Amino acid sequence: QKEVEQDPGPLSVPEGAIVSLNCTYSNSAFQYFMWYRQYSRKGPELLMYTYSSGNKEDGRFTAQVDKSSKYISLFIRDSQPSDSATYLCAMSAIGNQFYFGTGTSLTVIP
Amino acid sequence: EAEVAQSPRYKITEKSQAVAFWCDPISGHATLYWYRQILGQGPELLVQFQDESVVDDSQLPKDRFSAERLKGVDSTLKIQPAELGDSAMYLCASRLGGEAGANVLTFGAGSRLTVL
Numbered sequence: 001q002k003e004v005e006q007d008p009g010p011l012s013v014p015e016g017a018i019v020s021l022n023c024t025y026s027n028s029a030f031q032y033f034m035w036y037r038q039y040s041r042k043g044p045e046l047l048m049y050t051y052s053s054g055n056k057e058d059g060r061f062t063a064q065v066d067k068s069s070k071y072i073s074l075f076i077r078d079s080q081p082s083d084s085a086t087y088l089c090a091m092s093a094i095g096n097q098f099y100f101g102t103g104t105s106l107t108v109i110p
Numbered sequence: 111e112a113e114v115a116q117s118p119r120y121k122i123t124e125k126s127q128a129v130a131f132w133c134d135p136i137s138g139h140a141t142l143y144w145y146r147q148i149l150g151q152g153p154e155l156l157v158q159f160q161d162e163s164v165v166d167d168s169q170l171p172k173d174r175f176s177a178e179r180l181k182g183v184d185s186t187l188k189i190q191p192a193e194l195g196d197s198a199m200y201l202c203a204s205r206l207g208g209e210a211g212a213n214v215l216t217f218g219a220g221s222r223l224t225v226l
Binding site for chain 1: 114116143150151152153154155158166199201213214215216217218219220222
């Protein structure tokens with residue numbers, strides 16, 4: 001079983017839709033949870049970072065962590081064509097290496 | 111804004127040739143990572159440095175790959191000889207480390223390798 005599972009999509013939504021992206025994990029030691037956005041042929045850029053459980057909001061983006069279910073989510077409200085990218089979830093325990101999902105490809109159609 | 115610098119951005123080479131990638135992490139970041147990302151997949155760790163020391167190179171194909179960070183600042187990843195299956199994006203990332211809140215990775219723009 002992989003440490004992190006992520007549905008690769010692809011996901012296609014109309015502009016203005018709410019997007020939900022999810023990852024599950026198996027290692028209960030993970031405490032740091034990240035979402036990265038990666039445009040084609042570019043390096044991943046950090047979108048959201050959460051320590052332990054709970055929600056975090058930043059503009060149109062909300063990250064949720066449910067440690068009891070080992071499930072994390074990223075919500076994008078009022079999606080824009082510029083949100084079209086691959087979204088990677090990543091997680092780690094203290095001082096340990098990082099584990100990545102395979103990425104979900106998102107296309108927002110104008 | 112501080113960023114991780116990588117070069118070259120693109121490299122096309124023939125199999126059996128030698129290739130080298132360079133990375134300069136964010137100033138003060140003690141931990142440096144090299145990842146390989148194949149199209150449609152997540153990054154896979156090749157090697158992790160803490161200052162100038164290798165912390166984890168268990169997934170580095172040591173018969174053809176080598177990495178160094180001699181002065182604990184910038185780093186070089188080398189492939190010799192390159193094989194067709196090495197075609198991928200090579201990503202460098204750095205981390206401040208230490209306390210909680212600094213446990214996030216900052217990636218460079220990547221070096222895309224095509225082996226013909």
